Amino acid sequence: MKVIKGNFLRGLSDPAGVVVASTNGAITPVGLVMGAGAALALAEEYPCLRQALAHRIEREGVRAGRYWRYGFVAVRLEDRLYGAFQTKLDFRQGADLELIGYSARRLAAWLAEHPTFKVHLAFPGIGLGGLEPEAVLGALAPLEGFGERVRLYTL
Numbered sequence: 001m002k003v004i005k006g007n008f009l010r011g012l013s014d015p016a017g018v019v020v021a022s023t024n025g026a027i028t029p030v031g032l033v034m035g036a037g038a039a040l041a042l043a044e045e046y047p048c049l050r051q052a053l054a055h056r057i058e059r060e061g062v063r064a065g066r067y068w069r070y071g072f073v074a075v076r077l078e079d080r081l082y083g084a085f086q087t088k089l090d091f092r093q094g095a096d097l098e099l100i101g102y103s104a105r106r107l108a109a110w111l112a113e114h115p116t117f118k119v120h121l122a123f124p125g126i127g128l129g130g131l132e133p134e135a136v137l138g139a140l141a142p143l144e145g146f147g148e149r150v151r152l153y154t155l
Helices: 010-011 037-045 049-060 096-112 132-139 140-147
Strands: 001-004 017-025 062-064 067-069 072-077 080-086 119-121 152-155
Touching: 010 017, 010 037, 010 119, 010 152, 017 037, 017 072, 037 049, 049 072, 049 080, 067 119, 072 096, 080 096, 080 119, 096 119, 096 140, 096 152, 132 140, 140 152
Parallel strands: 001 152, 017 080, 017 119, 119 152
Antiparallel strands: 062 067, 072 080
């Protein structure tokens, strides 16, 4: 794993890159709620992404009351992959380290199945999630074995 200072959307220029935003578990008729931070930045670039991610989450995730628990999902739009890395169930709450660990395990399994891809991930849980970077790095331990295939971006 490599921590990079900069905007995770730089990954859009990587043909083998999967651009991944930290997300929550709220789905509305419009799609996955992507209303702030990295999720909003990605949704503004690709408005149809909210609906595509919501459909994938409903297929792969588990309903948790009003929310969905899915960890990590990826979708293809046109010629590229985009991902959602879950840090919380309710977008109004802080990030959850246990959920980040689950998401990291799901992403690690995905990376093992897709060895040609690199992940460009906005550093999860540290912005609006309210967590300290050191704590989040501990939860991201399942990704350490992938070296520079996982790039964490911090502003």
